[in-house]
Amino acid sequence: MKAVIDNLRREAVRLLANDEVKMVIGYGEGTDASRTTPYFASTPEQSAAFTWGPLCANNLAKHLLDYRYEDTRLAVVVKGCDSRGINRLLQDLQFPRERLVVLGVPCGGQLDRNLIAPEIPPGARLQGIEDTGKVYVLVTDKGRLSFPKDRFLMPKCYLCETNMPVVADFMAGDPVPSPAREGSDRTAEVNEIEALDVAARSSFWDNEFSRCLRCNACRNVCPACSCKECVFEQAVPGWQQSGIIGSKANSLPENMVFHLVRMFHVIGRCVDCGECERVCPVDIPLRLLYRKTLKDAHILYGAGTPGMSTEVQSPLSEFSPEDPEEFM
């Protein structure tokens, strides 16, 4: 892991020193031992602060959109799952390829902050991370903490499709084994919900959606949500709407409309990076919604996970005479 960080820093320094890019977007040390933070370096000296490891859950692809109307070149650090988001943004012409340098990192799985944070002594400072193959060891000033990969990774990592980036101009390290579990079924959880009867499904989602604050965090972090003006903000910002129209409890159907619309809008663009679910302040299982559309798009249109390449069109943006068409 040390070697990957060194490679990454060296490449960032080279890119910035040669003026090949104006800024490198990567990960920097976090405010506590259980996380990192997005870090933006625009001078070679700042590049020394870049880090990488199993605490880098953020998908940095979305940050590109903040710079889409400028004319500067950028470099961005991506994991396998994030790199699918890069492909989707390129395919939607949201960011020009020639202004982008993709720095790939090999990912052996990301630790789930919700699981590891309680195990870390308060105030502990991170000094390094070791990867022993089956275990990540967080070396802190208050001792060494072991986190076996088969228990402490994010749920999405056990279903990982691409732990190596699908697009990269520079690779910071050699391939590492995928954290995906042998024989894991990506549709298993969706199937469980589908198997419930209508009333049970309805109350399951009512229970989830009733907690929704309409904070828009899922949308803001989503690499598939690239609209400059979002449909939900065309009249009144969402978080004000519920204040005007009624209490949160009364706005359950509104929440359901929000989630249905978002679900529909990201079909063919959701790369299943799981960022929505990670940032949700009330823990709505959002991936369960979007994975349903991934499954259906696969069954109806034979579509694979979006973002695997820039060649394959999204199922809703191309027509084929073989498409099912019950509306004719």
Added chain:
Amino acid sequence: MLFKQMMEYVGLEPDRLQIRWISGSEGAKVGEVAREMTERIRALGPNMKMRDVK
């Protein structure tokens, strides 16, 4: 079709949504489809789940 399956997934009746491709010269078909749709919705009854949507 994707939207119908999504509705079903969150516990709504997918029959409440109908999409038909009708050409400008098929006035009779508009009436026929609307009538069918009305009957089906009447059979389903009021949509209590979404009654508060404004």
